[in-house]
Amino acid sequence: MSIILGIETSTKICSVAISDGDKLLALKEEGGEYSHSEKLTVFIQEILKEAGLKLGDIDAVAVSKGPGSYTGLRIGVSVAKGLCYALNKPLIAIDTLQAMALGMSKVEQSSLYCPMIDARRMEVYTALYDGNNNLVEPVSAKIIDSTSFAESLKKNKVIFFGDGSEKCKEALGENTNAIFSEKGLPSAQFINQIALEKFNKKEFEDVAYFEPYYLKDFVATTAKKLL
Numbered sequence: 001m002s003i004i005l006g007i008e009t010s011t012k013i014c015s016v017a018i019s020d021g022d023k024l025l026a027l028k029e030e031g032g033e034y035s036h037s038e039k040l041t042v043f044i045q046e047i048l049k050e051a052g053l054k055l056g057d058i059d060a061v062a063v064s065k066g067p068g069s070y071t072g073l074r075i076g077v078s079v080a081k082g083l084c085y086a087l088n089k090p091l092i093a094i095d096t097l098q099a100m101a102l103g104m105s106k107v108e109q110s111s112l113y114c115p116m117i118d119a120r121r122m123e124v125y126t127a128l129y130d131g132n133n134n135l136v137e138p139v140s141a142k143i144i145d146s147t148s149f150a151e152s153l154k155k156n157k158v159i160f161f162g163d164g165s166e167k168c169k170e171a172l173g174e175n176t177n178a179i180f181s182e183k184g185l186p187s188a189q190f191i192n193q194i195a196l197e198k199f200n201k202k203e204f205e206d207v208a209y210f211e212p213y214y215l216k217d218f219v220a221t222t223a224k225k226l227l
Contacts, residue, residue, distance in 0.1 A: 090199075
């Protein structure tokens with residue numbers, strides 16, 4: 001028995017899931033504007049009630065570690081760490097892009113999967129994964145232009161997805177190997193699927209020192225505008 005509570009807050013989607021082994025017990029998620037600080041704990045309470053469980057019944061907390069929104073990640077990780085401290089449960093950190101690629105592989109078949117998270121202007125957080133969810137090209141903050149992924153697109157069908165993919169369509173041109181999808185958005189259910197394997201291997205984080213994977217330094221643009 002391995003009951004895992006999963007948290008995904010790396011983008012505008014606030015998603016929480018609870019699973020027992022490979023069985024999804026409950027899922028609650030909502031997009032729109034960033035309001036994770038208001039929704040997250042409420043969603044956790046709702047899915048626990050739906051699954052007929054209490055907080056003390058969970059065996060681990062899994063959290064999307066990034067890259068993604070600085071504030072979103074901070075909120076998700078803070079709540080996850082707080083639960084782990086209070087319940088004395090292990091913390092499992094999952095790469096956001098890997099979980100997105102896993103989710104997309106469940107609905108679309110392709111040689112390569114390219115999750116993209118919007119990082120302002122023409123920059124995205126991205127990576128490449130194969131059909132077995134293995135990392136092919138490392139996670140990076142990439143400015144997309146007509147030469148991006150050129151080598152991969154020569155020989156492979158590549159599915160581009162996530163909230164950063166739409167703005168990349170024009171830059172990548174009319175390459176027939178480039179497929180764009182509105183599916184594959186971040187979801188806690190896929191965080192949990194990867195977390196199950198880590199749980200079985202006891203690959204846990206140090207709750208005291210774990211920090212989100214921001215990839216880039218936080219830039220307080222709003223504060224700068226006010227100065």
